[in-house]
Amino acid sequence: MKPVKVGVCGLGTVGSGTVNVLIRNAEEIARRTGRPIIVEQIGARRDNPDCDTTGIDVTRDIFDVANNPEIDVVVELIGGYDVARELVMTAIENGKHVVTANKALIAVHGNDIFEAAKAKGVIVAFESAVAGGIPVIKGIREGLAANKINWLAGIINGTGNYIMTQMRDYGRDFADVLAEAQALGYAEADPTFDVEGIDAAHKLTILGSVAFGIPLQFDKAYTEGISRITPLDIEQADELGYVIKHLGIARRSKEGVELRVHPTLIPKDRLIANVHGVLNAVMVQGDAVGPTMYYGPGAGAEPTASSVIADIVDVARGMNTDYSDRVPPLGFTQDNLDQNAPILSMDDVSTAYYVRLQAVDRPGVLARVATILSDKGISIEAIIQKEDKESEMVPIIFMTHQCQELQMNEAIREIESLVDICGEVVRIRVEDLDS
Amino acid sequence: MKPVKVGVCGLGTVGSGTVNVLIRNAEEIARRTGRPIIVEQIGARRDNPDCDTTGIDVTRDIFDVANNPEIDVVVELIGGYDVARELVMTAIENGKHVVTANKALIAVHGNDIFEAAKAKGVIVAFESAVAGGIPVIKGIREGLAANKINWLAGIINGTGNYIMTQMRDYGRDFADVLAEAQALGYAEADPTFDVEGIDAAHKLTILGSVAFGIPLQFDKAYTEGISRITPLDIEQADELGYVIKHLGIARRSKEGVELRVHPTLIPKDRLIANVHGVLNAVMVQGDAVGPTMYYGPGAGAEPTASSVIADIVDVARGMNTDYSDRVPPLGFTQDNLDQNAPILSMDDVSTAYYVRLQAVDRPGVLARVATILSDKGISIEAIIQKEDKESEMVPIIFMTHQCQELQMNEAIREIESLVDICGEVVRIRVEDLDS
Known part of the structure; x- marks a missing residue:
């Protein structure tokens, strides 16, 4: 021929x-x-x-x-x-x-x-x-052609995953690991595309369109980077049975389509939680097949x-x-192609949350925070209050059930305005990635 | 249309x-x-x-x-x-x-x-x-079309993986777990196809042909089941940093093609070692792409x-x-299709081995066993000798480097003929699945 x-x-x-x-x-x-x-x-x-x-x-x-x-x-x-x-x-x-x-x-x-x-x-x-x-486009587009795809979640930026892995394995700071990654040539001199999730959002936009049959809408994808993740949160997540990964997540519901890149707590025993270093993996959940995963080198x-x-x-x-x-x-x-499926704003997205705050160690603080969450309709799955004998401040961690992000953001603004709360409240989304 | x-x-x-x-x-x-x-x-x-x-x-x-x-x-x-x-x-x-x-x-x-x-x-x-x-046929056949596939290794029988997972998680016997799996409908009344590796060998035969471009040759695939795996070996493997999985392995070398299904020790930190229960996964290593993996429900x-x-x-x-x-x-x-690529007999296959034997606790036994291995050109990576104060017998475990199976089988026959060795020598193949 x-x-x-x-x-x-x-x-x-x-x-x-x-x-x-x-x-x-x-x-x-x-x-x-x-x-x-x-x-x-x-x-x-x-x-x-x-x-x-x-x-x-x-x-x-x-x-x-x-x-x-x-x-x-x-x-x-x-x-x-x-x-x-x-x-x-x-x-x-x-x-x-x-x-x-x-x-x-x-x-x-x-x-x-x-x-x-x-x-x-x-x-x-x-x-x-x-x-x-990783032949993941082919996997979704052809291999899962029988399915309504419900969601996908991917580690789709190797640089980011390398940094998160180093931070977790060695308790190192973001800036420290990034500087080393740049010296080794794993990260660009201007790391914005990788660490702020823009590169991942490009890929997620494509995956979302292939999964749901919608036009490419990069401008509507939400991105949040990993530069504010601290070793403390990684350690706390670990104690709670979670790993923090920078995920690209696309989900389809009656309300519309979610396209979002952000740090995410996922249960340690999920296979994707064990994808480390520069490697990539994409989980894809279809209504007939259930959860599948595609893993391999994401660059090079x-x-x-x-x-x-x-x-x-x-x-x-x-x-x-x-x-x-x-x-x-x-x-x-x-x-x-479904030209009309709306891409949801983050305000309308529902997830569970990890919320960490620093409070003055005084009676009633915990109750006041819990009341704010409750007033916003946010139910609490677990509260961890740590003793810190050397400080007047105690870290408090809430794990919440699913709630709308708008409610969570409002609750956080109110919590931050309490006199006994010090500094910014950290909130990281939690995904189960189960079925 | x-x-x-x-x-x-x-x-x-x-x-x-x-x-x-x-x-x-x-x-x-x-x-x-x-x-x-x-x-x-x-x-x-x-x-x-x-x-x-x-x-x-x-x-x-x-x-x-x-x-x-x-x-x-x-x-x-x-x-x-x-x-x-x-x-x-x-x-x-x-x-x-x-x-x-x-x-x-x-x-x-x-x-x-x-x-x-x-x-x-x-x-x-x-x-x-x-x-x-799992769209793994499409993944190999089309997604990895640029590659010379070097090897693949898969957990491709859900029933077998369910049994191995239960044995490991709860320290249960094979027969015990199998009986339960049969009662629950996870295993057939006649479990031979699943537990003896015949079903996996059917699938491996297909994967091997798709990976290497050779005619289907099921009759030349080697199968060894999981019925002789004991909780003791699972536990010993765990201590050494390994998980035992029932793998289908296809490999291409200058000498020919390997097609083999058998219990295999793999390092715990390989992603595929964390594939549990009835789920399936196939690792595929191509010369350009490196190692990739495809994971999901293997039946239903x-x-x-x-x-x-x-x-x-x-x-x-x-x-x-x-x-x-x-x-x-x-x-x-x-x-x-390559009509002439020989499928290697197990005698000609090289792997590393886990070897466990029961020896009378008497000076010189270890030396005699080590000498037999050495005479067959088999080099030892690690020896674990456990004390057992309640018994005259001590279990000894050897981890070997790669050697030809023929040499290993000859060595085992000689070891079993030693007067101080009691019963059969257990040997399980070890694969690194690294690159």
Whole structure:
């Protein structure tokens, strides 16, 4: 059969990984696809010493690739929004299929890109945009196609999970671990995308759309970072039988869809609570299958290349078929996307909470706090009051049952206004992730 | 678009789950596929009170379904070898696509079935045959298509994992837990298939073929059951930092392919060591992606139905495409299957071992055993000798480095022939499952 000709744009970590694996495993891949997959051209501003491009046409202008009539599939691995968008749109305009690892691009511009691709009858594939080498997009979109997905929850940022794991294992401060991670190259010089949950929210936006069949709405995803998590809270959570993880959570209820990234207490004995370091995992709960989980490396040259190439193989199989016989980009046909499902504001989301406050050790304080919670309709599952003989202040921890976030926020404002309460009240959401 | 008409053969647990989910989630599924999937006919010897078949044509002869000209996809859920084989072959002969949950059928007759399907240009899909609701066949076959798969290891029999979990958590005997599991309906009256590893070997055979692109060779898979595992060994393993799991392991090396099901010590901190009860999980290690894992319910009406219906959706998308544009049954095109890769006999397999023996507490015994191991080229990683003041016998445990099983078996025969050794030497294989 005719070979499939690929043009790779970007020769950074993922680009060089992709070219290397395509060459190293060319025979194994062709055994699967029944046709060779060939790197016809590479577009990159500079060479990469990790990648031997001997015999491959290398251009310094990535748009050469998008305009090359020989090329069937343009692989966008340059990252960022604007140039990447222009590159992908040019490739689509030229009738080429596109594979991209760019979560920001898909989360923000995906709806337009998929519309353009539909008009041109080409495929846009993005497995590598979420959770690196883990085939979780395929798992949800195809493997769980029988299900109404009720919720998913993922550790989808390796840097964040590395930091949380180090903080827990060694009782270290956030800033301390972050500085080390930056020195080791695990975290970027500007860590905002990772530690504030923006990167995770990009991925969560994509997962949510694939799970529920809704348009991509990154601007409506809620993000809360991990920079304010302290070793004290990690330790208290541990004593209570919980681990704190930075999760991306998408849930569908009658009221609407939740898309939220925030630190979360989860029971220690959940499998996902044992996913440590830079590894990623996504739990997906479907009404027929129940809870499932997908685990593996969420980043890195060859793990990401693994998903990029899986997409290329899918394109190789799908490129000669009718548009309607292909898996739609978001797993639901584009005219079947639910345009009206509201994304809930955090005020309307219900979760359980871990609430920690510092109170002056005086009679009646606990009662006053409990009364405030009760007045807001928040019921308490457990109260832990610690003795601290060296201080006038005592830490008090409440574990609450599910309540609306709006009520909790109002309660916290009232609690913080009490004279016997010192400083900010810490509140971390709690998820059971059971069924 | 034209609806896809499905005929379901067998209305037991999985059959009724499949019909129920197809009806309950008809709208969500059609949103994905862009066309309705309709249960056109059910073939079943008797009704199932768990399944409302109102308005569906029900026949008592499953071959009516295979011969029904209206039907596009025959779903074989009757189980067993012979009638199932005839049913599937009849359906294929009639140009129908086939979805089956029958691991025994695929593991034993799959090669012939796939050949017949190729000749007729129809799809045979079997995601539900392995690990119930977990989309692991799709994960390996498509999601990891870029990789040379090096090995996989799975907890792929829920009954066995339930028994091992109960034994570990409560220190109970195998026979005791099995009897309870039978009373509760978790284990069959004849538990041989589950506890002796035959069911797991069926699934492993399929996973191995999908991972390495080799023909199905169930007769060459090695099986060793869990009936001889004792609470003592579980406890000793725990002290050494290991959990004993009944694993199906497939590995590819220069020498050939390993296909083996046996109790295995794995380090406690591996994620798969924390998969408990009836749940299933499969680790898959690819050269590009590294280790990944797929976790979820391995059995049950709706989890299995989830995979059956995912296959039907794949058929709905693939039925109008060319044969060469579809994912081949084993993930590699049939003419690219490696017919010559030898399946290694256990004698030629290398693993590390846990060896436990009872010795008379007399000077020199340990030295004699260590000498036998050393003479066979087996190096020792750790020796644990326990004091037992109430007995003349002391238990001695050796943890060895990797060695060939043939050498280990010869060493054990020699050790058992020593006068100071009492009874059988227990040996359990050890796998690191690291990278």
